[in-house]
Amino acid sequence: MLFVTWNVNSLRARLPRVSELLDQHCPDVVALQETKCTPAGFPADELAALGYESVHSSGGQWSGVALLVRTPLQANDAVLGLAGDPVPSEARWCEATVAGIRFVSAYVPNGRSLESPEYGRKLAFMDAAAKRAAAIRSELPDQGLVIAGDFNVAPADLDLHDPRAHVGLTHVSAPERDALEALMASGALLDAYRHLHPEEHQFTWWDYRAGSFHKDIGMRIDLTLVGRELADGLIACGIDRDFRKRFKPSDHAPLLTWLTVG
DNA sequence: ATGACTTTCACGGAAAGA
Numbered sequence: 299m300l301f302v303t304w305n306v307n308s309l310r311a312r313l314p315r316v317s318e319l320l321d322q323h324c325p326d327v328v329a330l331q332e333t334k335c336t337p338a339g340f341p342a343d344e345l346a347a348l349g350y351e352s353v354h355s356s357g358g359q360w361s362g363v364a365l366l367v368r369t370p371l372q373a374n375d376a377v378l379g380l381a382g383d384p385v386p387s388e389a390r391w392c393e394a395t396v397a398g399i400r401f402v403s404a405y406v407p408n409g410r411s412l413e414s415p416e417y418g419r420k421l422a423f424m425d426a427a428a429k430r431a432a433a434i435r436s437e438l439p440d441q442g443l444v445i446a447g448d449f450n451v452a453p454a455d456l457d458l459h460d461p462r463a464h465v466g467l468t469h470v471s472a473p474e475r476d477a478l479e480a481l482m483a484s485g486a487l488l489d490a491y492r493h494l495h496p497e498e499h500q501f502t503w504w505d506y507r508a509g510s511f512h513k514d515i516g517m518r519i520d521l522t523l524v525g526r527e528l529a530d531g532l533i534a535c536g537i538d539r540d541f542r543k544r545f546k547p548s549d550h551a552p553l554l555t556w557l558t559v560g
Numbered sequence: 561a562t563g564a565c566t567t568t569c570a571c572g573g574a575a576a577g578a
Contacts, residue, residue, distance in 0.1 A: 307577080308567055332577085334568070359568050360576070408578060450578070469578065505578070506565035517578075549566075549577080 299397065299559050300325040303446035303522055304541075304552035305405070305503070309333040309364070312548055313341060315541060319552060320348050323538075326368050327396050329403035331448045333362035340364070355379055357389030363403040363447065365394050372396070380404075381433075382426030384419050391427070393434075397559050399528075400438055404447035409468040417468060420450070424477035431485030442559065443485055443525040448503075448550065450519055451478045453489060456499060457518035469519060487523035490555050491535045500537050503550045511542055522555045531558035 302325040306312040309330060319325070328350070333340065335356045342352045345366060354364035355378040367373045373394035380391035390405040404427060409420035427445070434443060451474045455461040464470045482489070491498075501516030510516060524532065533556040542551040 311567065332567095408576080410576085410578085467578085503578070508564045510564090519578080546566095 299557055301327045301444060301555045302552050303329040303520055305331040305448040305520060305548060305550035307332050307548040309335055310341060313344060317348055319541060323554065326371060327401055328366040329446045330364040331403060331405035333364050334359060335362050353392055353394045355389040355392040357387055361388040361390050361405055363390060363392050363405050365392060365401055365403050367396050380426050380430055382429060384422050395441060399442040399444055399559060400434055402445040404445060406450045408450050412468060412471060421473055421477055424481060428481040428484040431481055435485060442528045444522065445485060445487060446522040448520050449478060451475060452517045452519055453478060459515045469517060482523060486526045488526060488529055490522045490524045490532055494532060494535045502537055502553055504542060506549050520550055520553050522553055528557055533557060
């Protein structure tokens with residue numbers, strides 16, 4: 299099975315590139331973040347015409363997450379929203395079971411700055427995510443688990459262009475990295491890309507400004523966290539930088555993970 | 561360098577992203 303996670307920075311603005319991704323890679327399951335759709339404005343019909351069923355949590359102008367499932371696979375037992383999210387209206391979490399695996403599309407709050415109230419909210423969201431991961435494990439002991447999305451945390455300094463440029467900023471602070479590790483521990487999850495590529499220096503996000511992509515100044519903040527029970531089935535994991543190029547790109551590139559299931 | 565670029569909402573420019 300091919301699984302993709304991608305922060306699209308507006309699904310409506312990115313529909314041509316999403317369509318290109320679905321055509322080119324034919325993924326079985328896709329997790330999207332920053333869809334920026336109202337519930338009524340989600341392009342479910344357009345995606346159905348491309349062969350994909352949608353599960354989505356849509357909060358309007360900001361945020362929004364979705365799972366796309368390639369027909370004839372089916373998304374079952376969808377859960378929209380994360381218990382304990384301090385601002386549930388922002389629609390940053392959705393879940394569904396596909397082919398016996400529980401998939402989560404997650405969009406962790408940015409945090410803005412270490413002094414901002416948003417930073418505390420970010421840590422609270424990650425704590426709620428860890429609790430939910432443990433609850434999924436308890437409720438669905440026979441299902442595999444994949445939690446993927448934009449975590450807005452670079453797990454280690456290897457995931458940065460230059461660690462010196464990030465001192466005192468969000469995305470790299472010890473509490474954020476500790477919260478990510480706690481989520482992975484509570485769900486018994488592995489960072490699929492890093493598991494398969496222990497030394498690779500690659501990014502999933504590059505600032506639109508100042509030619510950052512051209513200079514390869516970015517961060518690896520989009521992750522596919524797979525349950526340890528799926529680790530032996532991990533075949534490959536890679537970042538498709540081509541989707542950060544050419545016309546109207548998102549500022550994030552899609553992360554592709556191939557795994558054997560069942 | 562209080563920047564840079566892109567999107568939304570709405571029709572100018574603020575807010576947010578990371």
